[in-house]
Amino acid sequence: MSLDKATVASIATLARLRVPDDRLEPMVDELNNILGWIEQLSEVDTDTVAPLASVTGHSLPLREDVVTDGGYPDRVTANAPESVHGFYAVPKVVE
Amino acid sequence: MASLLDFSLVDARAALAAREISSVELTRAYIDQMAATAGRNAYITATPDKALAMAEASDTRLAKGEGGAMEGLPIAIKDLFCTEGVLTTAGSHILGGFIPPYESTVSSNLWASGAVMLGKTNLDEFAMGSANVTSYYGPVENPWRSTDAPDKKRVPGGSSGGSAAAVAGRAALAATGTDTGGSIRQPASFCGIVGMKPTYGRCSRWGIVAFASSLDQAGPMTRTVSDAALMLGAMAGHDPKDSTSAAEPMADLSAALGQDVKGMRIGVPAEYRMDGMPREIDALWSQGIQWLRDAGAEIVDISLPHTKYALPTYYIIAPAEASSNLARYDGVRYGLRVDGDSLAEMYANTRGEGFGPEVQRRIMIGTYVLSAGYYDAYYLKAQKVRALIRRDFDLAFETVDAILTPTAPSDAFAIGENEDDPIKMYLNDVFTVPASLAGLPGVSVPVGLSARGLPLGLQVLGRMFDEGSVVRAGRALELAAGFDVSAAAREG
Amino acid sequence: MAGPYRIQGETGEWEVVLGLEVHAQVTSHAKLFSGSSTTFGAEPNTQVSLVDAAMPGMLPVINRECVEQAVRTGLALRAKINLRSVFDRKNYFYADLPQGYQISQYKDPIVGEGEIVLDLPGGETKTVGIERLHLEQDAGKSLHDQHPTKSYIDLNRSGVALMEIVSKPDLRSPEEAAFYVKKLRSILRYIGTCDGNMQEGSMRADINVSVRKPGDPLGTRCEIKNMNSVRFIQQAIEYEARRQIEIIEGGGSIDQETRLFDSSRGETRSMRSKEDAHDYRYFPDPDLLPLELDPSRVAALQAGLPELPDAKKARFMAGFSLSSYDAAILVEERATADWYEVLARGRDAKLAANWMITELFGALNKPGINLADSPVSADALGGLIDLIADGTISGRQAKDVFAEMFETGKDAAAIVEEKGLKQVSDSGAIEALIDEVLADNPDKLAEYKAGKDKLFGFFVGQTMKKSQGKANPGMVNEMLKAKLSG
Numbered sequence A: 001m002s003l004d005k006a007t008v009a010s011i012a013t014l015a016r017l018r019v020p021d022d023r024l025e026p027m028v029d030e031l032n033n034i035l036g037w038i039e040q041l042s043e044v045d046t047d048t049v050a051p052l053a054s055v056t057g058h059s060l061p062l063r064e065d066v067v068t069d070g071g072y073p074d075r076v077t078a079n080a081p082e083s084v085h086g087f088y089a090v091p092k093v094v095e
Numbered sequence B: 001m002a003s004l005l006d007f008s009l010v011d012a013r014a015a016l017a018a019r020e021i022s023s024v025e026l027t028r029a030y031i032d033q034m035a036a037t038a039g040r041n042a043y044i045t046a047t048p049d050k051a052l053a054m055a056e057a058s059d060t061r062l063a064k065g066e067g068g069a070m071e072g073l074p075i076a077i078k079d080l081f082c083t084e085g086v087l088t089t090a091g092s093h094i095l096g097g098f099i100p101p102y103e104s105t106v107s108s109n110l111w112a113s114g115a116v117m118l119g120k121t122n123l124d125e126f127a128m129g130s131a132n133v134t135s136y137y138g139p140v141e142n143p144w145r146s147t148d149a150p151d152k153k154r155v156p157g158g159s160s161g162g163s164a165a166a167v168a169g170r171a172a173l174a175a176t177g178t179d180t181g182g183s184i185r186q187p188a189s190f191c192g193i194v195g196m197k198p199t200y201g202r203c204s205r206w207g208i209v210a211f212a213s214s215l216d217q218a219g220p221m222t223r224t225v226s227d228a229a230l231m232l233g234a235m236a237g238h239d240p241k242d243s244t245s246a247a248e249p250m251a252d253l254s255a256a257l258g259q260d261v262k263g264m265r266i267g268v269p270a271e272y273r274m275d276g277m278p279r280e281i282d283a284l285w286s287q288g289i290q291w292l293r294d295a296g297a298e299i300v301d302i303s304l305p306h307t308k309y310a311l312p313t314y315y316i317i318a319p320a321e322a323s324s325n326l327a328r329y330d331g332v333r334y335g336l337r338v339d340g341d342s343l344a345e346m347y348a349n350t351r352g353e354g355f356g357p358e359v360q361r362r363i364m365i366g367t368y369v370l371s372a373g374y375y376d377a378y379y380l381k382a383q384k385v386r387a388l389i390r391r392d393f394d395l396a397f398e399t400v401d402a403i404l405t406p407t408a409p410s411d412a413f414a415i416g417e418n419e420d421d422p423i424k425m426y427l428n429d430v431f432t433v434p435a436s437l438a439g440l441p442g443v444s445v446p447v448g449l450s451a452r453g454l455p456l457g458l459q460v461l462g463r464m465f466d467e468g469s470v471v472r473a474g475r476a477l478e479l480a481a482g483f484d485v486s487a488a489a490r491e492g
Numbered sequence C: 001m002a003g004p005y006r007i008q009g010e011t012g013e014w015e016v017v018l019g020l021e022v023h024a025q026v027t028s029h030a031k032l033f034s035g036s037s038t039t040f041g042a043e044p045n046t047q048v049s050l051v052d053a054a055m056p057g058m059l060p061v062i063n064r065e066c067v068e069q070a071v072r073t074g075l076a077l078r079a080k081i082n083l084r085s086v087f088d089r090k091n092y093f094y095a096d097l098p099q100g101y102q103i104s105q106y107k108d109p110i111v112g113e114g115e116i117v118l119d120l121p122g123g124e125t126k127t128v129g130i131e132r133l134h135l136e137q138d139a140g141k142s143l144h145d146q147h148p149t150k151s152y153i154d155l156n157r158s159g160v161a162l163m164e165i166v167s168k169p170d171l172r173s174p175e176e177a178a179f180y181v182k183k184l185r186s187i188l189r190y191i192g193t194c195d196g197n198m199q200e201g202s203m204r205a206d207i208n209v210s211v212r213k214p215g216d217p218l219g220t221r222c223e224i225k226n227m228n229s230v231r232f233i234q235q236a237i238e239y240e241a242r243r244q245i246e247i248i249e250g251g252g253s254i255d256q257e258t259r260l261f262d263s264s265r266g267e268t269r270s271m272r273s274k275e276d277a278h279d280y281r282y283f284p285d286p287d288l289l290p291l292e293l294d295p296s297r298v299a300a301l302q303a304g305l306p307e308l309p310d311a312k313k314a315r316f317m318a319g320f321s322l323s324s325y326d327a328a329i330l331v332e333e334r335a336t337a338d339w340y341e342v343l344a345r346g347r348d349a350k351l352a353a354n355w356m357i358t359e360l361f362g363a364l365n366k367p368g369i370n371l372a373d374s375p376v377s378a379d380a381l382g383g384l385i386d387l388i389a390d391g392t393i394s395g396r397q398a399k400d401v402f403a404e405m406f407e408t409g410k411d412a413a414a415i416v417e418e419k420g421l422k423q424v425s426d427s428g429a430i431e432a433l434i435d436e437v438l439a440d441n442p443d444k445l446a447e448y449k450a451g452k453d454k455l456f457g458f459f460v461g462q463t464m465k466k467s468q469g470k471a472n473p474g475m476v477n478e479m480l481k482a483k484l485s486g
């Protein structure tokens, strides 16, 4: 599986990364280089192997349904690049 | 009297308890050394005022005969741990100006045990790297120089390179690190210190900037194995805020330190003897085997057949998880924002400018391997191979109590080397990644110097939750090697 | 029902195929993966924890109650409970999705296949398959109309637990879709796993709409997002089905896409924010381990379920001889059914059902009062029914009394007493009245005797009039009949 420039551009869009045009071509080579190296996994027979879900083998711990958090809007928005009236503000989204 | 900077954690603790030294004195010595070695760029943020205030409070407690396990001991925190009120960057431009309104569990535990914070250490951006050259805040210089090219600045390894350089260069008595594929152990080897990655789940991940959630694990970076045991005890513990945190009780590590390796069965995996591995590393490994044998351990040849697939497996799983973990850096709630005409443009501009090339490369790989039509071929396949890697270890640990390997395939290279080819850089973690994938505890212990006078470490791996055996074998290596951990400071 | 629902197009009749994905907010104090509150309507970003805001290094820990609510719901839908389920990340970027992914369940949901029985008009029922139910996080809220160039983000909802309940494509008309939502809402409210408040967004439906000629394979579907009113659901389906038919009949084909319903225009339109094809890159959330349920706990949850609408309906039909239609109305809300049971106890259950459904509901609906706030209690209405049963008042009178009760909150006996409404059932008194009427109308009496039977009604009317409506109409009838034939 080898990536072309268009595919790399669409992955960048999916990942919300602005990649300047002059970076796109070198990135195609870098990614293909890495993916080519990763390909060696296809040598491994995994037909009967279950994927590893957790190294500890534990199952999910559950917490009680009690309100223990929140109530600090200032802390929540303290680091925001832009906040107005307690909201975060972003460029307008058109539905 | 030896310099204050030559104390190990354990010795400093004893000296503080005996009131031979004060925490303020000790902390001041470190603050001075931080300033003197600032050119190495081991710290992103120094917090001397905070350190002195904490040291004074420690002295007050010590005067009353109180204090925790780390009381008054000045340490550094990798800048991947969120620290309340102190800039936390993850080595990235995208977290520029981020002041967490919360403290990570591990650092909280350390402060609760009395430790004193010197500052936040440099690291590869989002912990992605093996040389500490991807940080937005610039590369870190290893305090060690080689005898053949003494004017060349060397990398400290990564991603916990700032922590390793600080501890080796006497700019911190100890430091926290995080290890996703070797980021504690490999820099420890490069800088001639001890670096321990505990079992996955031992240290809470709450408040640590996530790289790859199923692999990330915090651990101590220290000058001795005893120090690592002491500090790990203060860092670790079950945390209900982390669903993957383990409740298994920790072995009595101080007891383990006191035990020799007589009767221990130490495995030596054939697959770690790799083509192209420098002869001196092979020789050092053989030396380590001999030391443990001489100390009464039984050496057992073992096989870990899927070892060669660990790195490619890792380079699917880690980027996949990272691509998702790093989606939250979008310019909305914290950190950098680079404006755009639409929300999508603002995202792309922010992330395009905020993430460096290596992080972007991994986000791209991770996004691709999870994308429609490729999940089974890459991510699912990798999780299956990961299961096989784990099974290799499980089988091996049916016959051995610990495994001995080299930590890294080379000594510290010069800044600028290995940067042309990502895969070359990735190969640094060839010996550390398998245990990361399996979740196992491991320690790198400095045991010798390369021909050009740079430190080299050996790695001891243990069963899940068996930090005791890791510490026990690590301590035996340390005793046998007699590595001079203060050499770097004198070089510097 | 009167035959299957069909839309007449230019090329013939079309069938609509519908599947619903309902997002139901789980009733819980705290959020699915954080300890912040779920209360509706708070100031912006006040019910937000550092986890909900996706601060660096924050981690999810699951709420036990949300898990159990999902299991209860699965059990009430007679569905398979999966003892092992997995939380996945659904990755996409949106301003009100702080993590950049939604924690959801993809391959291994907590609940598998189940079913819902719909109560259709005319007493028919229809069984609709449930494909699955999974737990997931809600997103925050974007406000687009507060500023000319900005959207504002409030994360109070971010991380609230949702159950996504996915039906099979078994629904065939807008009406069926409406009954499906109503029945699902009824079940959720019975078991207390969702308050079903559609205005507050506690229940939102995504509707998959496709059309086909009857008997043809399934057509391409469009998904209409986020519908929060049963009326709009019906309108949207009707519009969307016709739109698709027009396109196909015009020689076009349907693009699979996400659409929004504009209720002011009664139209659906393509959703711009969803324009770029999504690739959600699902993978198991490495911050969470597989969720394992203890079978004994599932059994305990099953045992703790209340009597559900279907069982209650069957019991009402058998025990109270109610029609399927009446029983369905009475069991839709648990509180209504309980009210009815108080009313019907020891009384003519059918009469009680009629009074409740026709008179009481009629009176409550006009001003939009909830049953819980009814000025007439079950015991009070029962008192009125008792007065009818023992002949104190006629059914006709009872309606007036009820109106008075509803108005004033007084009880029936008091009103009857006060207004002197007591029905006259004294045969002597009635006979006297009849005699008076016959004496007053000798010519009519002669005509009747000559064979003009229709005049019987006239005599009844005159007698009732003379009694000022108080005479027992049954007795008037009988006694008149006897007298005239004599």
Ligand SMILES: [Mg+2]
Pocket (backbone or CB within 6 Å): C021, C206
């Ligand atoms: Mg959906």
Ligand SMILES: [Zn+2]
Pocket (backbone or CB within 6 Å): C023, C136, C164
């Ligand atoms: Zn959903």
